[in-house]
Amino acid sequence: xxxxxxxxxxxxxxxxxxxxxxxxxxxxxxxxxxxxxxxxxxxxxxxxxxxxxxxxxxxxxxxxxxxxxxxxxxxxxxxxxxxxxxxxxxxxxxxxxxxxxxxxxxxxxxxxxx
Amino acid sequence: xxxxxxxxxxxxxxxxxxxxxxxxxxxxxxxxxxxxxxxxxxxxxxxxxxxxxxxxxxxxxxxxxxxxxxxxxxxxxxxxxxxxxxxxxxxxxxxxxxxxxxxxxxxxxxxxx
Numbered sequence: 001x002x003x004x005x006x007x008x009x010x011x012x013x014x015x016x017x018x019x020x021x022x023x024x025x026x027x028x029x030x031x032x033x034x035x036x037x038x039x040x041x042x043x044x045x046x047x048x049x050x051x052x053x054x055x056x057x058x059x060x061x062x063x064x065x066x067x068x069x070x071x072x073x074x075x076x077x078x079x080x081x082x083x084x085x086x087x088x089x090x091x092x093x094x095x096x097x098x099x100x101x102x103x104x105x106x107x108x109x110x111x112x113x114x
Numbered sequence: 115x116x117x118x119x120x121x122x123x124x125x126x127x128x129x130x131x132x133x134x135x136x137x138x139x140x141x142x143x144x145x146x147x148x149x150x151x152x153x154x155x156x157x158x159x160x161x162x163x164x165x166x167x168x169x170x171x172x173x174x175x176x177x178x179x180x181x182x183x184x185x186x187x188x189x190x191x192x193x194x195x196x197x198x199x200x201x202x203x204x205x206x207x208x209x210x211x212x213x214x215x216x217x218x219x220x221x222x223x224x225x226x227x
Contacts, residue, residue, distance in 0.1 A: 042217040105157045
């Protein structure tokens with residue numbers, strides 16, 4: 001659904017740099033989900049956030065990855081000291097409230113680590 | 115956690131034939147099962163979904179069936195067309211833990227004209 005926005009659409013980073021991916025949910029939505037899709041693989045759940053709160057980060061690597069969803073502004077997925085294995089498409093989805101289904105994905109950010 | 119398996123990984127059919135993709139899930143508390151179609155370089159698009167209180171749902175050429183006892187659900191595409199060629203993903207989620215989607219590994223469908 002065009003309502004979920006992500007930027008940048010493409011991001012190239014050298015090994016060791018930081019990557020910041022942004023997700024703006026649909027208007028009125030206060031919950032964001034992040035997924036990672038490695039090349040030629042399925043989507044893997046990473047983290048579920050509500051504004052100012054991480055609900056579930058069970059799918060996110062413990063090191064180098066962090067996520068936030070501040071009271072104002074987009075949700076940010078931050079990857080520190082990127083490695084080649086971080087190259088993937090990162091998608092987010094949003095929902096309006098607890099219990100509502102986050103059915104529609106943003107266009108994704110394709111991260112390439114050189 | 116939930117584990118979703120999907121078969122086959124690749125599927126080729128002649129135009130006009132039917133295609134069936136099957137998924138199994140492990141968590142009996144999962145209660146929502148969407149199917150997504152993803153074209154190369156694009157985002158996954160929801161094509162049909164089913165909830166655990168329903169056994170079958172149909173939308174034109176696409177149908178989904180759910181067998182809760184067997185923890186199995188399937189996507190059926192009839193009268194396939196070349197534009198159906200894409201990668202299809204099944205997923206499962208449960209409302210009480212936050213509706214995080216757990217995806218299958220995908221089926222690459224090729225419809226041969």
